[in-house]
Structures are given as C-alpha cells and as structure tokens.
Amino acid sequence: MSKEDQYDYLFKVVLIGDSGVGKTNLLGRFARDEFNMESKSTIGVEFATRTIEVDGKTIKAQIWDTAGQERYRAITSAYYRGALAALLVYDISKYQTYENVERWLQELRDYADSNIVIILVGNKSDLRHLRAVPTDEAKGFAEENALRFIETSALDNTNVDEAFQTILKETYHALAKNQTAEDKQGGVPGQGTQIVVPKVDNDDESASKCC
Amino acid sequence: MASNNSNNIASPTPTATSSFWKRMPVYAPARVYMKTTDEKKEIDVCKRTSWIASPPALSPGTSYFDQPLSSASSRHGSRPGTPSIQSRRDDAIRKRAGSNNSSNSGIQPPDVPSISRTASATSRQSMDLNASISRLSISRTNSLADSAAQLPVNLTREEKFTKILSSANVDSDELRKLSWNGIPDRHRSMAWQILLGYLPCNASRREQTLERKRKEYNDWATQTFSKGESALDSELWHQISIDVPRTVPVSKLFRHEKIQKSLSRVLYCWAIRHPASGYVQGINDLVTPFYVVFLSPYIGKYADPNTCKPSQLPQPVIDKVEADSFWCLSKLLDRIQDNYTHAQPGIQRQIVKLKDLVERINGKLTKHLESQGIEFIQFAFRWINCLLVREFSLNNTVRMWDTYLAETDGFSEFHIYVCAAFLLKWANTLTNQDFQELIIFLQSPPTSDWTHKDIELILSEAYMYKYLYDSSPQHFTTTQTQ
Numbered sequence: 001m002s003k004e005d006q007y008d009y010l011f012k013v014v015l016i017g018d019s020g021v022g023k024t025n026l027l028g029r030f031a032r033d034e035f036n037m038e039s040k041s042t043i044g045v046e047f048a049t050r051t052i053e054v055d056g057k058t059i060k061a062q063i064w065d066t067a068g069q070e071r072y073r074a075i076t077s078a079y080y081r082g083a084l085a086a087l088l089v090y091d092i093s094k095y096q097t098y099e100n101v102e103r104w105l106q107e108l109r110d111y112a113d114s115n116i117v118i119i120l121v122g123n124k125s126d127l128r129h130l131r132a133v134p135t136d137e138a139k140g141f142a143e144e145n146a147l148r149f150i151e152t153s154a155l156d157n158t159n160v161d162e163a164f165q166t167i168l169k170e171t172y173h174a175l176a177k178n179q180t181a182e183d184k185q186g187g188v189p190g191q192g193t194q195i196v197v198p199k200v201d202n203d204d205e206s207a208s209k210c211c
Numbered sequence: 212m213a214s215n216n217s218n219n220i221a222s223p224t225p226t227a228t229s230s231f232w233k234r235m236p237v238y239a240p241a242r243v244y245m246k247t248t249d250e251k252k253e254i255d256v257c258k259r260t261s262w263i264a265s266p267p268a269l270s271p272g273t274s275y276f277d278q279p280l281s282s283a284s285s286r287h288g289s290r291p292g293t294p295s296i297q298s299r300r301d302d303a304i305r306k307r308a309g310s311n312n313s314s315n316s317g318i319q320p321p322d323v324p325s326i327s328r329t330a331s332a333t334s335r336q337s338m339d340l341n342a343s344i345s346r347l348s349i350s351r352t353n354s355l356a357d358s359a360a361q362l363p364v365n366l367t368r369e370e371k372f373t374k375i376l377s378s379a380n381v382d383s384d385e386l387r388k389l390s391w392n393g394i395p396d397r398h399r400s401m402a403w404q405i406l407l408g409y410l411p412c413n414a415s416r417r418e419q420t421l422e423r424k425r426k427e428y429n430d431w432a433t434q435t436f437s438k439g440e441s442a443l444d445s446e447l448w449h450q451i452s453i454d455v456p457r458t459v460p461v462s463k464l465f466r467h468e469k470i471q472k473s474l475s476r477v478l479y480c481w482a483i484r485h486p487a488s489g490y491v492q493g494i495n496d497l498v499t500p501f502y503v504v505f506l507s508p509y510i511g512k513y514a515d516p517n518t519c520k521p522s523q524l525p526q527p528v529i530d531k532v533e534a535d536s537f538w539c540l541s542k543l544l545d546r547i548q549d550n551y552t553h554a555q556p557g558i559q560r561q562i563v564k565l566k567d568l569v570e571r572i573n574g575k576l577t578k579h580l581e582s583q584g585i586e587f588i589q590f591a592f593r594w595i596n597c598l599l600v601r602e603f604s605l606n607n608t609v610r611m612w613d614t615y616l617a618e619t620d621g622f623s624e625f626h627i628y629v630c631a632a633f634l635l636k637w638a639n640t641l642t643n644q645d646f647q648e649l650i651i652f653l654q655s656p657p658t659s660d661w662t663h664k665d666i667e668l669i670l671s672e673a674y675m676y677k678y679l680y681d682s683s684p685q686h687f688t689t690t691q692t693q
C-alpha cells in the first residue's frame with residue numbers, strides 16, 4: 001500500500017439504478033474525471049475508488065457500480081451487504097427510471113444494511129429540453145423517504161463531486177454519531193463499519209504498488 | 212476506535228457471496244460438483260477421439276423451431292472424462308517414446324505443427340507456445356490423422372480449406388481439426404456456419420436450407436415488427452434499444468443506424484423465442500462476431516468492417532447477414548442458455564469450476580487472491596457472461612471463436628480453461644497486488660495490443676490445462692474454504 005493510499009476510513013459505496021441512467025459515467029467522472037461517450041453496458045459489477053477529505057479525515061470510497069438490468073439483480077444484490085452508502089440514480093429525462101426508484105429502495109431494504117445512507121441522484125441534468133421528472137417532485141419524494149437528493153450531469157460535470165461528497169460526509173457523520181453513542185455504552189470501538197489504516201512506512205508495501 | 216480489517220468492509224466479501232449461496236442453495240458449489248462428478252465416466256484417453264471428432268449436438272439443417280428452447284443438457288453428458296493426470300502424462304510420454312498408435316492420441320490441438328509454422332521462429336511467444344506443447348510431450352500423430360491423410364501434404368492451409376469446403380460432403384471432423392488453429396478470412400463465414408450446424412455438410416442441400424432459414428427468419432421478423440415499436444414488449448425493446456448503441460461503440464459499422472436496427476431485430480427476435488432467459492445484457496456483444504464474419508463475404512475478401520460504408524449495403528445483404536446471425540446466435544446460446552436464466556446458474560457453476568481449476572494449477576495465486584478478499588465472481592463474471600468478448604478486440608475474438616467452434620463444448624467447457632489461462636498469464640503481476648489493484652487490473656487487463664499470436668498462446672495453454680486437469684477431480688489439492 002503506497003503512502004498516498006493511506007486513509008482514516010474506508011467506505012464501501014454502491015451505485016444502483018435502472019439501466020442506462022449513467023451510473024458508470026457518474027463513477028468515471030468522480031473517480032477519474034472522465035466521461036466516456038462510448039461506454040458499454042456494465043456486466044455484473046465494476047469497481048473504482050477515490051479518496052476525499054471530510055472534517056480533516058481521509059476517507060477512501062470504494063465504489064461498486066452495478067449492472068442495471070433486472071437479470072443481474074441476484075448477482076449485484078450480493079454487493080449491497082456491508083455498503084455504508086448508496087447512490088440511487090435515475091435519468092431526469094426518463095420518467096420510468098424515476099418510477100422504478102421505489103423498486104430499488106425495496107432492493108436496498110431487502111439486501112442492504114438497515115442503516116445504509118442513501119442519496120437520490122437525478123442524472124443527465126444537461127438534457128434540459130428533455131426533462132421528464134420535475135426537480136420538485138423528486139425532491140419531495142426524497143424528503144418523504146428520508147433520502148438526500150441532488151441532480152447531476154456526468155456529461156458537463158455538474159454536481160458529481162457534490163453528490164459523492166454529500167453522501168460520504170453524511171455517512172461519516174452518521175458513523176461518528178453512532179461511534180459516540182457506542183463509546184458511551186461501552187461498545188467495542190470500530191466494530192464492523194469503519195477502519196483506521198495503520199500509519200505504516202513500509203517500503204516493501206510502497207514498492208509493491210505498481211499502477 | 213476502529214478495526215483494521217479493511218476487506219470486511221471494502222469488498223463484496225465472503226459474507227456477501229455466501230449470502231448469495233444461502234439464498235440460492237440450489238446453485239451451491241457442492242451440488243455442482245456432485246452433479247459433475249456423477250456424470251464423469253472413466254474411459255481410456257483414446258476415446259477422446261470420439262468427442263473431438265463428434266459433430267455438434269444440434270443436427271444440421273433441422274428447423275430451429277423443432278429444437279427445445281432450453282438445451283442445458285448439451286452441457287453435460289456428451290463428453291467423456293479422462294484418466295488421471297499421471298496416467299495421461301504416462302500415456303503421452305509412451306507415445307512420444309515411439310509406441311505411436313495413430314488412432315489413440317487425441318491430445319494435441321489438431322494440427323499443432325501449423326501453429327508452430329505460422330508463428331515466427333524468432334517470436335518469444337511462439338517459443339513459449341512450443342515449450343508449452345513440448346512440456347506436454349505431445350505426439351504429432353493425433354486422433355484425426357486418418358482424415359488428414361486424405362489431403363495431400365503439400366497443400367497450403369488456405370488450399371486445405373478450399374478443398375474441404377468445396378467437397379460435395381464436407382468432412383466435419385477434418386474441418387474441426389483444421390479450424391482449431393484459425394480459419395482463413397475468406398473461408399470463415401462458411402466454416403463457422405458448418406461448424407455450428409447451421410449450414411449442412413452436404414453441398415447439395417445448402418442453398419435450399421439457407422433460403423428456407425433466411426425466409427423463415429425474415430418473414431417472422433417482418434411480422435414481429437409490422438405493427439411498429441408500440442406493439443413490442445416495451446421493457447424488452449427498451450433494454451435492447453439502450454444496449455445496441457453501446458455495442459462495440461468504437462466500430463464504425465456498429466455505430467451505423469442501419470446495422471443497429473438489424474442487431475436490435477436479431478436480439479428482440481431471439482429474446483421472445485427464449486422467454487426463460489430473455490435478452491440479457493452481454494448477449495448483444497455475442498452477436499457481433501457473427502455479424503462481422505457473415506458480412507465479410509459481401510464487403511470484400513479482406514475488407515475491414517470499419518472501413519466499409521454500411522449506408523451502401525443493399526437491404527437484401529443485410530437481411531441475409533441478419534438471418535444468418537440470428538440462427539447462429541441461437542445455435543451458440545442454445546449451448547449456454549443457463550448462463551442467462553434466473554440467477555445465471557451456468558455462470559455460477561463455471562466460476563466455481565474456474566476457481567478450483569486455478570487453485571489446482573497455481574495455489575499460490577488463489578491463496579493470494581483469497582488473502583486480499585478477492586472473489587472470482589468479481590472479475591470472472593463478465594469473462595463468462597460475455598465469453599471474454601469485452602476483454603479482446605473483435606478481430607481477436609473472431610480468431611478465438613475459430614477454436615471454440617472447433618472444440619465440441621468450446622463456449623461452455625473449453626472457455627473455462629481459456630479463462631484460467633488468461634488469469635494465469637498475469638499471475639506474477641497479480642501476486643504483488645493488493646485488493647484494489649487486483650480488482651482494477653482484472654476488470655481491464657492490458658490486452659489492447661494483443662494479436663492473434665497472444666490469443667493462440669492462451670488457447671494452447673488452455674488446451675494443455677484441459678488435457679491435464681479435465682475430469683480429474685481426484686487431483687484437487689484443496690477444498691472449498693467458503
């Protein structure tokens with residue numbers, strides 16, 4: 001593990017939502033600042049990572065981008081376990097993808113940890129002339145369901161960082177709050193959901209980093 | 212304040228995967244193995260001849276509509292097992308020592324000498340290839356030597372194909388044997404169609420069969436789409452419509468609207484005929500090799516599909532290519548349909564098989580992957596779902612499929628050995644990587660500069676692994692740990 005790879009917390013995050021809403025490009029934009037016009041459909045899951053700072057702590061997000069098609073649900077839902085946060089994405093120009101948000105929430109209830117932090121993401125906000133989902137409607141839905149909400153465009157890089165930052169901050173704060181509560185109750189520190197990476201200066205490990 | 216077990220948090224961990232097995236006990240690894248083992252028969256290696264030489268499970272010329280929708284049965288049963296690794300090694304060494312019995316070897320990729328011949332003697336890869344093969348102590352005689360004897364030895368590869376394919380009754384064994392090492396471009400379309408059992412071996416029946424099959428498909432497709440898109444299954448059509456533009460998007464051919472419409476029709480028609488699986492993302496990738504190969508006779512002998520002008524292709528040509536692609540896709544998917552049914556049991560089974568195989572070949576690697584919290588499903592799922600099409604260029608995939616079609620169970624069984632060879636190729640790199648590096652490397656291995664030589668090397672290694680490890684479960688050195 002290289003020095004730049006050191007972090008205080010490691011969060012597992014999942015990206016879910018209907019096929020074609022732009023999950024892969026959202027992740028590409030966040031992790032590598034790339035937008036690929038020629039991206040292919042995601043088969044199973046794909047993985048990317050990025051490290052950010054929250055309240056002086058280094059948080060590494062390991063993000064699993066999942067295939068949207070129903071048939072892959074059996075495979076992808078296995079990745080929900082242990083995820084601390086989820087970005088539930090729909091396409092603001094396709095009402096059906098917004099309607100299906102309910103089904104995705106049910107998926108999370110069924111397979112994810114109950115305290116998973118969720119943000120509803122209306123992607124493709126650059127398609128103003130094709131908008132089919134009014135912002136207020138989605139915002140209202142998010143409030144009713146205790147979800148965070150944001151509209152993004154991976155294409156013109158609007159709000160993508162904000163979406164991930166918001167969810168990671170929220171997750172960190174939720175954890176910190178739980179941690180305080182646990183400490184007060186004499187709970188086992190750090191059990192289950194967060195890690196502190198040992199501050200090692202191990203040359204061997206640095207040398208093993210190759211890409 | 213915190214635990215230092217990053218893997219428990221960071222990955223779809225053993226916990227995550229085991230929960231899948233818990234929900235889907237019917238697909239649990241133990242069952243898979245019991246079933247596989249039950250079906251294995253101890254037979255002498257000489258009997259491999261029969262499966263190398265046997266025709267495809269689906270009989271040529273039979274109407275597709277007569278075929279059962281699910282053909283999972285073709286995955287098992289038809290292929291006999293082989294003796295233990297040691298006895299096979301002994302067998303191979305005995306033959307090498309001179310006791311050649313021309314009818315019972317069957318242990319080399321047919322016509323291996325021509326791999327060596329085509330590979331440059333100075334190429335490191337070709338040396339590796341030859342080394343791989345010689346490690347096996349492979350005798351040059353093989354099970355198909357009898358049929359090869361019918362051809363004059365001085366014919367070039369191209370001429371051999373011309374001769375076989377122009378005969379009144381194509382010898383499919385001989386065609387398989389020749390095809391294993393690659394099919395010349397101008398013969399590929401016909402050879403693939405014969406190997407798949409779409410085109411009859413008997414020349415006199417071909418024209419009539421093609422005409423009938425093409426008409427059958429085209430009439431049906433026309434009827435299906437006659438009432439416009441609104442009459443189609445909207446969810447299915449939507450999925451296909453968003454995937455087709457994402458199919459080989461770098462190719463000029465597949466970016467063209469005319470071709471995209473044609474692909475959409477193939478996928479839709481296939482999906483409604485196969486409700487058990489329906490259209491599953493990734494199947495779109497599997498049509499593309501057929502499409503470019505079947506189009507090639509119409510766009511010039513060696514024309515690059517990327518340089519052809521799809522707008523100039525006459526509709527009757529598209530109709531023919533589309534119909535042929537549909538039928539051949541059907542033939543291919545019939546053999547691996549349980550890769551695409553609910554919970555994708557075929558893929559699950561093959562991932563278990565792949566993991567066990569790699570464990571037996573290179574336990575150090577699997578141990579390292581395990582120690583880093585890597586599950587095979589995380590990287591191998593796509594390899595199997597899309598038959599490695601996503602990992603290689605279309606051109607390299609086409610070369611790989613020459614061999615897959617020459618193998619009896621190329622797309623189901625042999626593919627796992629290819630996946631193993633592909634993974635093991637990077638073993639040295641992988642053993643120095645941590646979880647994150649491993650996942651990122653394996654989801655996009657560096658193959659962009661790969662040529663047919665690289666593909667042929669992997670195929671040969673796969674063949675070697677198949678020969679050494681197939682049907683030898685008693686040689687498992689480790690047990691399931693999860």
